[in-house]
Amino acid sequence: MPSFFSSFFGLKCPTCRRGDLFPTSSFSFDKPFMQWEHCPKCGRDFFPEPGFYYGAMFISYIGSAFFCLGFVMLLHWVLDWSLGGAFAALLAVGGLLFVWWFRFSRCAYFHLVAKYDPKVSQAVENGELNVPAPEATSKN
Numbered sequence: 001m002p003s004f005f006s007s008f009f010g011l012k013c014p015t016c017r018r019g020d021l022f023p024t025s026s027f028s029f030d031k032p033f034m035q036w037e038h039c040p041k042c043g044r045d046f047f048p049e050p051g052f053y054y055g056a057m058f059i060s061y062i063g064s065a066f067f068c069l070g071f072v073m074l075l076h077w078v079l080d081w082s083l084g085g086a087f088a089a090l091l092a093v094g095g096l097l098f099v100w101w102f103r104f105s106r107c108a109y110f111h112l113v114a115k116y117d118p119k120v121s122q123a124v125e126n127g128e129l130n131v132p133a134p135e136a137t138s139k140n
């Protein structure tokens, strides 16, 4: 059985922990805001209601605010970088992690509100489900 952490950090479907939430890799920067409409493995709807991922914005906002503060404070006060250098490094790191953080926030929120179903996960492993191939979408 896939663990919570492998699913949580692997950007997987919270219900079966096997299907990918997103069609492309976060660091390929290809189709960054596209997400599967439903789980490619178990068929779970990834957009159960309009505006479902509104809550993910709060995770994203609060997390990135503390990250930016901590990152600049660490470089400037602890490692003695100049403020300009610290902000330039922040821009570079932020650009690199931008897509991953957007996706991770959605994934974290989805894992908060959706329950894992071991029966569905087992059915996926046994190949008992016949799920049509999902479309990628950029809706929210």
Ligand SMILES: [Zn+2]
Pocket (backbone or CB within 6 Å): 013, 014, 015, 016, 017, 018, 019, 039, 040, 041, 042, 043, 044
């Ligand atoms: Zn699934």
